[in-house]
Amino acid sequence: MTDLVHKDLAGGVATITLDSPPNRNALSSRLLAQLSDRLSWALSEPEVRVIVLTATGKVFCSGADLKEQRAAEGSPDAPVTASFPEVLELIWDSPKPVVCRLNGTARAGGLGLVAACDFAVAPLTASFAFTEVRLGVAPAMIAVPVLRRLNARAAAEYFLTGEVFDAARAAEIGLLSRAVPEDELDSAVAHYTGMLIKGGPEALAITKRLVREVPAMSFRDGLGRMTELSAERFTSDEGQEGIAAFMDKRAPKWVPPQG
Structure with missing residues (x-):
């Protein structure tokens, strides 16, 4: 079975890559289980000093796998709740700095991953939205890390409206550390990892x-x-x-x- 999350280690930096572009790197049970496994590896591997979380394709993460959620109709537990809290906690509580390298757009649950990381860098072409209310659900789990990043006015505006906003605005309200031109994305991430690797x-x-x-x-x-x-x-x-x-x-x- 093809891996949906890959890992790589070079120069003390572990890169964990979501690789499920056909469904826009949605948070399926399988992807979350593999992401938890790769994060646990990075946290326990002595050679890893800094973790970079990124993805393939044009979308970083579209949020919950809606096909999987719909198939669970009638079940008391939604599939995404099974291991998503564990993943968010692994990132948030990681003693090793975690840098989110957004390869593109993020929506809903994907923004929980972004907010849980210590640093987040995205191209100016990326867009963002908390789309939960438009689906009749709520940004519940992700509110835990997100509300620790956004100011109250911005959180109310985007949580309640589901409006799409750009990377420059995301940086302005604290969701991103930096929004850069697409061709400067890797150098911006390397700027952070290069400095972090020097810290004890x-x-x-x-x-x-x-x-x-x-x-x-x-x-x-x-x-x-x-x-x-x-x-x-x-x-x-x-x-x-x-x-x-x-x-x-x-x-x-x-x-x-x-x-």
């Missing part, structure tokens, strides 16, 4: 968490907890290696050999 693995994982957790802390509590964390990191093996490498004018041991 433990430091990156901790920094991902503090970016999300610190805003919810009181000012005094935040300073207290972050002061402790700062001291821990400076005296950690990774911190000491980073300082030594800087002073010796060499790359830290965690940076994979390039070339």
